[in-house]
Amino acid sequence: MTLFSSPRNSTARIPRHVRVNTLAWSTEEAVKSLISRGFTASDPFESPKGFLIDEHIPNLLSFSPQTTFHEDPFYKAGKFILQDKASCFPAVVLAPPARDDSFVIDATSAPGNKTSHLSALMGGKGKVGYLFAFERDKKRFITLTAMLSRAGCKNVEPVNVDFLTVDPLDPKYSRVTHMLVIHHIPARKLKFIGAFSLLDPSCSGSGIVNRLDYLLETEIEDDGDQEDRLKRLAAFQILMIKHAMRFPGVQKIVYSTCSVHAIENEHVVRETLNSDEARAAPFSLASPKEVLPQWPRRGLPDELEDPSEAL
Numbered sequence: 001m002t003l004f005s006s007p008r009n010s011t012a013r014i015p016r017h018v019r020v021n022t023l024a025w026s027t028e029e030a031v032k033s034l035i036s037r038g039f040t041a042s043d044p045f046e047s048p049k050g051f052l053i054d055e056h057i058p059n060l061l062s063f064s065p066q067t068t069f070h071e072d073p074f075y076k077a078g079k080f081i082l083q084d085k086a087s088c089f090p091a092v093v094l095a096p097p098a099r100d101d102s103f104v105i106d107a108t109s110a111p112g113n114k115t116s117h118l119s120a121l122m123g124g125k126g127k128v129g130y131l132f133a134f135e136r137d138k139k140r141f142i143t144l145t146a147m148l149s150r151a152g153c154k155n156v157e158p159v160n161v162d163f164l165t166v167d168p169l170d171p172k173y174s175r176v177t178h179m180l181v182i183h184h185i186p187a188r189k190l191k192f193i194g195a196f197s198l199l200d201p202s203c204s205g206s207g208i209v210n211r212l213d214y215l216l217e218t219e220i221e222d223d224g225d226q227e228d229r230l231k232r233l234a235a236f237q238i239l240m241i242k243h244a245m246r247f248p249g250v251q252k253i254v255y256s257t258c259s260v261h262a263i264e265n266e267h268v269v270r271e272t273l274n275s276d277e278a279r280a281a282p283f284s285l286a287s288p289k290e291v292l293p294q295w296p297r298r299g300l301p302d303e304l305e306d307p308s309e310a311l
């Protein structure tokens with residue numbers, strides 16, 4: 001029996017994904033508990049009680065789409081995080097080291113699924129790094145702090161601030177080496193010679209197939225012309241990435257979106273890589289060999305400056 005495989009017909013139907021919060025327990029413990037509750041290690045599309053361990057994302061389980069977890073005791077206790085597979089890629093790609101000297105910025109954090117994922121990747125083995133979680137919206141900041149507390153994230157400092165107003169030369173952030181700039185689905189790693197940071201800014205949300213872990217932002221729900229709206233969002237995303245590139249210690253930036261529009265994805269990456277900020281650092285696009293080599297797709301070849309980057 002193998003637990004590590006994709007459910008059959010996974011392109012046609014989307015399973016319910018649940019990430020095991022390794023700050024609370026191990027995947028092995030979670031699997032044992034699920035089996036003791038009548039779940040079986042089998043294809044969730046064949047059996048409503050079946051579940052599998054995902055083959056690409058460590059500690060991610062897939063269940064039948066009918067399985068609900070909102071009343072589940074493991075979810076309520078923060079042991080399970082309801083998080084789509086697509087939304088798990090950015091933290092795995094950023095992969096900050098689980099060391100005391102690891103400093104990370106999650107530039108756009110609420111509701112905090114990726115923040116708690118990063119926290120688990122950094123601290124799950126008893127080692128801790130330090131993670132600054134920025135969120136500019138007051139209400140969403142409250143959700144973020146509640147979520148981080150339920151997940152037991154001890155190495156995170158949530159900050160209610162607009163990332164664009166944070167001074168890259170502030171000594172407090174001088175040790176940051178990794179950044180996440182988020183926007184969800186197609187996770188792209190930009191190699192910024194410096195620190196770790198995650199960038200997940202506001203996007204059109206056009207690629208969201210399962211709203212389980214996503215809170216829609218009112219700011220992107222306007223009725224304006226679609227093309228203008230996408231242009232505005234792309235301009236904002238470019239600002240965010242270029243700002244991330246100005247932090248002197250940053251070595252690696254992950255930018256991801258929940259959009260299917262090239263204008264918010266490939267075009268943003270292309271423009272930021274051609275910027276003065278990218279040249280000054282310097283930053284370049286990480287190759288598929290460095291980022292999820294087992295994942296076959298890299299963007300839309302026709303939308304890339306160099307179509308071979310898609311291979």
Ligand SMILES: C[S@@+](CC[C@H](N)C(=O)[O-])C[C@H]1O[C@@H](n2cnc3c(N)ncnc32)[C@H](O)[C@@H]1O
Nearest residue numbers: 108109110111112113114135136137162163200
């Ligand atoms: C797509 S959501 C992030 C989802 C989050 N990373 C997660 O996985 O749970 C984008 C968030 O970024 C926040 N945001 C947008 N622009 C920001 C800025 N300039 N500084 C800080 N937060 C910002 C929004 O309020 C929103 O909560």
